[in-house]
Amino acid sequence: MPYRRLPNTDQARLRALRTAIQKADKQDYNSQVITFKIAHEAKSFLGIFEKQLSHYQQMLDNQVSANKKYQQVVHNARLYISHFIQVLNLAVIRGDIKKDNKIFYQLDPNTHTVPDLTTEAALLKWGKHIIDGENERVRNGGFPIYNPAIAKVQVHYEVFKEYKITQKQYQNATNRSWEELVGLRERGDEIILDIWNQVEAHYKDEKPFSRLTKCKNYGLIYYYRKGEKELTKADDLTEE
Numbered sequence: 001m002p003y004r005r006l007p008n009t010d011q012a013r014l015r016a017l018r019t020a021i022q023k024a025d026k027q028d029y030n031s032q033v034i035t036f037k038i039a040h041e042a043k044s045f046l047g048i049f050e051k052q053l054s055h056y057q058q059m060l061d062n063q064v065s066a067n068k069k070y071q072q073v074v075h076n077a078r079l080y081i082s083h084f085i086q087v088l089n090l091a092v093i094r095g096d097i098k099k100d101n102k103i104f105y106q107l108d109p110n111t112h113t114v115p116d117l118t119t120e121a122a123l124l125k126w127g128k129h130i131i132d133g134e135n136e137r138v139r140n141g142g143f144p145i146y147n148p149a150i151a152k153v154q155v156h157y158e159v160f161k162e163y164k165i166t167q168k169q170y171q172n173a174t175n176r177s178w179e180e181l182v183g184l185r186e187r188g189d190e191i192i193l194d195i196w197n198q199v200e201a202h203y204k205d206e207k208p209f210s211r212l213t214k215c216k217n218y219g220l221i222y223y224y225r226k227g228e229k230e231l232t233k234a235d236d237l238t239e240e
Contacts, residue, residue, distance in 0.1 A: 001208060002222040002231070004196065004215075006189055010053055010181075012221075013188050017046045019219030020195045033202045033218065034195055042191050049184050056177040063170040070167045077160035078117050080153045081127050084134075085114045087145055101142065105133030120164065127157040196220050207236035 007013045024039035088105065089112040091097040099109040106129040107115075115126050134150040144150065199218045203211045209231045212222060224230060 002212070002224045002228065004200075004220055004222050006192060006196075007221065010049075010185070013185065013192065014046070014050070014053075016192050016195075016219040016221070017042050017049075017188070019217075020192075020199075021046065023218050034198050038191065038194050038198065042195065045184075045188060045191055049188055052177070052181050052184055056174070056181050059170075059174040059177045063167075063174045066167060066170050070163045073156075073160050073163045074120065074123070077123055077127065077156045080148055080156045081123065081130055082114050082117055084130055084145065084148055084150070084153050085126075087147065089114075091145065097137075097142065101137050104137045104140075105129050107133075123157075123160065124164075127153070127160070131157060209233055209236045 007016050020034060021039060021043050024034045024036075024042075027033060085105075085107070088097065088102070088107075092099045092102060092109075093112060102109045116122055117126060131150060131154050134145065138144050195218070196215075199215050199220060200211075203214045206214060212231055216222065
């Protein structure tokens with residue numbers, strides 16, 4: 001006899017619940033395979049589960065859509081911060097700005113490389129250093145750097161910070177929805193297990209192929225073990 005296995009995807013859970021509910025709707029009081037209590041519970045749960053699945057998918061879609069814009073914002077911030085540091089380094093090399101002034105920006109006066117800006121943490125750190133450093137240098141009598149001006153850099157830096165907060169909010173909303181869905185899956189599996197146990201108990205005295213067929217009609221899913229012979233109508237005849 002093949003073994004049964006509970007659904008392991010949300011779509012399979014939905015199919016199992018819908019099949020059982022459809023069969024239960026056709027039974028009368030004198031021919032119950034599934035109790036009316038569990039059938040009612042399954043129907044109520046199905047509506048809640050479908051709604052939560054839809055809500056989670058919407059949250060995920062919102063996050064993915066927002067992330068596309070966010071990645072562009074991150075790119076712009078990295079581009080302007082990097083460009084500003086390159087222009088600053090060139091000004092130091094030309095002698096337009098004293099190399100010791102790089103200390104205002106938390107940069108090493110003796111190197112002319114751009115810091116690693118691959119991470120968002122690095123962008124937050126160096127964006128602040130560059131903006132504060134330029135403002136401090138100008139307050140001390142230095143001429144401002146143009147192309148890009150620090151005001152332009154700051155605009156992209158602030159937009160990046162705002163979008164980072166918003167993106168985190170999208171992620172949190174998606175995670176909360178996912179956690180709620182996981183909890184519902186556990187309850188759904190309990191309901192499906194109860195239904196399947198009732199169905200198998202009802203048909204326990206049927207012959208193997210007949211029992212398997214009737215149980216499948218209620219949504220039960222069976223798997224044959226490797227090398228196991230599949231049941232046929234002939235197997236029921238041999239038991240007569």
